[in-house]
Amino acid sequence: MAKLVAPETSQIDHSFCPVYEAINVLQEKWTLHIIRTLLDGPKGFNELSRAVGGCNPATLAQRVEKLEHLGIVSKTIHSTMPPRTSYALTEAGQALQTVIEAIDRWGRQYLPEPVAL
């Protein structure tokens, strides 16, 4: 799995760059949507799914697990049967509000119309 790194002449060293890592975390599909939704307050799984809009449960479960692992989201199980869970942002997750706000401002200014692809 370890890959031989190209000669040092022209390759940039990403060995540990916080911005690079942060971008890698946030760039996964649905991640930013999930965080934005949770900025509104804690939500259960299906509630989150509906609010995010369009993410299928398999992907959502995987994303939420990874975010929990990264300390961005916390999961609380209130009762096992009937199942009742809630997902909330940790401090690190709340701190992403500044990122979402920056995206929000940019979007309002530079995406005034629906994007046709």
Place this chain on the structure above:
Amino acid sequence: MAKLVAPETSQIDHSFCPVYEAINVLQEKWTLHIIRTLLDGPKGFNELSRAVGGCNPATLAQRVEKLEHLGIVSKTIHSTMPPRTSYALTEAGQALQTVIEAIDRWGRQYLPEPVAL
């Protein structure tokens, strides 16, 4: 950001929400890396590829084309043979610096160590 308090309803209208669209644009793999790299200044294709680090040329070409279409990146062909091109950020692209900076600050504060997956 407007914190629309949705007490019980939980169904959100995404008909046209600039933040939602902006997130969709920025969440695609390599997009933020490309923009961050170009904040450093205009680059040629291979130069960009090296600086971004790890993106394969097919994907990079596709991303860059989409970003050009969205008015975030501009492409200038200086000569066809030998090929010489340069990719640069437009005004809308430059405006994403605030987003990258927010991610940067977050990363430095909350990702102090390499993320093990």
Place this chain on the structure above:
DNA sequence: TATAGTGTTATGATTAGTCAAGTATTTGAA
């Protein structure tokens, strides 16, 4: 002449994401 550079595009393989359906249980309505 040989090697490395330019900007792409083509290939076929791998990985990531999607879809529909199912699990076990309770709550609320008919």
Place this chain on the structure above:
DNA sequence: TTCAAATACTTGACTAATCATAACACTATA
């Protein structure tokens, strides 16, 4: 009572995205 809907996911099959690699035409340097 019995049925439908809700809860939080999981599973397996499928498709779309991304991957590494190589090719192309051509120049500039060694």
